[in-house]
Amino acid sequence: MTDSTSGSRPGRDIRPYSGYHNQPAPNDDTFITSVGRGTPGGEYLRRYWHPFLLSSELGDLPVPVRLLGEDLVVFRDGSGRVGLLHRHCIHRGASLEYGIIAERGIRCCYHGWHFDVDGTILDTPAEPPTIRIKSTFCQGAYKVHEWKGLLFAYMGPVDEMPPFPEYDTVDHPTDNAPVPFRMNLPCNWVQIVENGCDPIHNAYLHAIVAGQQFSATFKVLPQLDFPRTPIGFLSMATRQVGEHVFIRASDIALPNFGQFPNGANLADRESLGLRPYLSRWAVAVDDHNSFYIGLAHLNSYNNPSGSMAPEDFGVDQIPFIGQTGDRPHAERQREPGDYDAVVTQGQVANRRAEHLGSTDRGVVQFRRMLSQAIHDVQEGRRPEVPRLTAAGPTRTYASEIVVKVPPGALDDPKALAAFGQKAALAFVATDHLLGAEREEATTRKVQDLLAEFLATTAK
Numbered sequence: 001m002t003d004s005t006s007g008s009r010p011g012r013d014i015r016p017y018s019g020y021h022n023q024p025a026p027n028d029d030t031f032i033t034s035v036g037r038g039t040p041g042g043e044y045l046r047r048y049w050h051p052f053l054l055s056s057e058l059g060d061l062p063v064p065v066r067l068l069g070e071d072l073v074v075f076r077d078g079s080g081r082v083g084l085l086h087r088h089c090i091h092r093g094a095s096l097e098y099g100i101i102a103e104r105g106i107r108c109c110y111h112g113w114h115f116d117v118d119g120t121i122l123d124t125p126a127e128p129p130t131i132r133i134k135s136t137f138c139q140g141a142y143k144v145h146e147w148k149g150l151l152f153a154y155m156g157p158v159d160e161m162p163p164f165p166e167y168d169t170v171d172h173p174t175d176n177a178p179v180p181f182r183m184n185l186p187c188n189w190v191q192i193v194e195n196g197c198d199p200i201h202n203a204y205l206h207a208i209v210a211g212q213q214f215s216a217t218f219k220v221l222p223q224l225d226f227p228r229t230p231i232g233f234l235s236m237a238t239r240q241v242g243e244h245v246f247i248r249a250s251d252i253a254l255p256n257f258g259q260f261p262n263g264a265n266l267a268d269r270e271s272l273g274l275r276p277y278l279s280r281w282a283v284a285v286d287d288h289n290s291f292y293i294g295l296a297h298l299n300s301y302n303n304p305s306g307s308m309a310p311e312d313f314g315v316d317q318i319p320f321i322g323q324t325g326d327r328p329h330a331e332r333q334r335e336p337g338d339y340d341a342v343v344t345q346g347q348v349a350n351r352r353a354e355h356l357g358s359t360d361r362g363v364v365q366f367r368r369m370l371s372q373a374i375h376d377v378q379e380g381r382r383p384e385v386p387r388l389t390a391a392g393p394t395r396t397y398a399s400e401i402v403v404k405v406p407p408g409a410l411d412d413p414k415a416l417a418a419f420g421q422k423a424a425l426a427f428v429a430t431d432h433l434l435g436a437e438r439e440e441a442t443t444r445k446v447q448d449l450l451a452e453f454l455a456t457t458a459k
């Protein structure tokens with residue numbers, strides 16, 4: 001008797017109507033997607049600072065949060081310090097979500113045990129003074145850092161705490177106003193990062209197939225490239241749009257940070273800037289839920305007409321279609337957005353069942369780098385990227401470059417891609433500088449590069 005389920009590998013039976021033979025492979029690989037303490041991926045993520053709440057979400061009551069699979073509670077005590085504690089009281093487990101905030105720390109509602117923001121037990125009022133609980137135990141606590149309206153947590157081993165990385169994009173251009181936001185998605189965090197590693201979806205999801213969400217410029221199919229940077233790599237697309245070359249490069253920084261230009265560029269005049277529109281982290285709530293959280297940079301470059309206001313950003317709110325699941329279902333079907341594409345890959349996308357193409361190179365590169373970094377942590381090594389330093393802001397590389405070229409000069413796709421890559425990497429060569437100085441130096445470099453390319457292609 002023949003086994004009708006055996007034979008060719010799933011997805012390789014190309015006979016018409018062969019669904020029976022092309023079942024997806026089992027989704028059994030959790031190496032890069034697991035986030036719990038003690039799992040490979042979870043231990044790796046616990047070596048970094050992660051934003052988890054907007055400062056504006058923290059009022060006069062404790063807030064229950066779930067982060068990296070752990071149930072926690074966050075509060076601001078009477079003296080303004082922020083505590084992030086294991087949610088369940090170490091006495092007998094009542095939730096500190098119902099704790100009473102004190103001038104110093106928080107007091108459990110059930111029997112009054114009093115904890116400082118670092119987990120120290122300050123008081124066990126029902127116990128006789130001779131009992132030594134206070135000096136023997138403490139409530140689990142994590143360090144919190146507040147920056148630009150975001151609360152960040154470090155949940156790893158105390159001795160491995162990295163410096164808190166500030167980024168060079170918040171103070172540039174000088175009129176920049178960083179505005180916090182947080183968007184919830186019922187799927188694993190890796191899918192959110194992979195969406196940023198996939199610039200060809202900007203052409204299809206955001207311009208050609210689902211609707212005109214980005215500018216018409218994005219209908220032009222680009223050359224893709226993913227060159228390495230000191231913090232990760234660039235996820236970049238280079239297009240010839242009329243008489244201009246438009247180079248759009250997003251930062252992918254390990255483990256979960258990304259910076260993205262907006263989708264409005266018409267590429268109809270020359271410009272060059274180190275000016276992402278969004279800086280965002282993809283943060284794991286648990287294996288099956290995440291949020292992306294970060295800062296929108298409202299300034300004269302990203303928001304020249306002032307059409308976007310700080311009030312347009314918040315929790316589950318961003319002024320771009322398709323970022324939440326709260327639109328009517330039929331409307332989401334007619335014009336799907338990132339949320340609909342990314343969440344429907346599955347709570348944890350089945351990477352074993354994929355059939356990757358040449359345009360998925362960025363996704364593959366991210367997975368390789370992520371796997372390597374997880375292995376490094378497993379073996380007690382510090383991952384090679386990102387190199388974070390406490391001295392000065394961490395340099396980033398996301399940019400948009402539009403330059404005019406003579407007709408036909410960069411018609412060869414290889415020459416176009418090569419120029420795009422070199423021009424985007426000019427920001428790496430100038431990363432000893434900051435702000436306007438760096439942009440000026442980069443502008444000169446890009447102009448020289450273009451002159452070189454034109455001289456070569458004219459030969």
Ligand code: FES
Nearest residue numbers: 089091092108111
């Ligand atoms: S359960 Fe918290 S003090 Fe008893």
Ligand SMILES: [Fe+2]
Nearest residue numbers: 201202206338
């Ligand atoms: Fe997108």
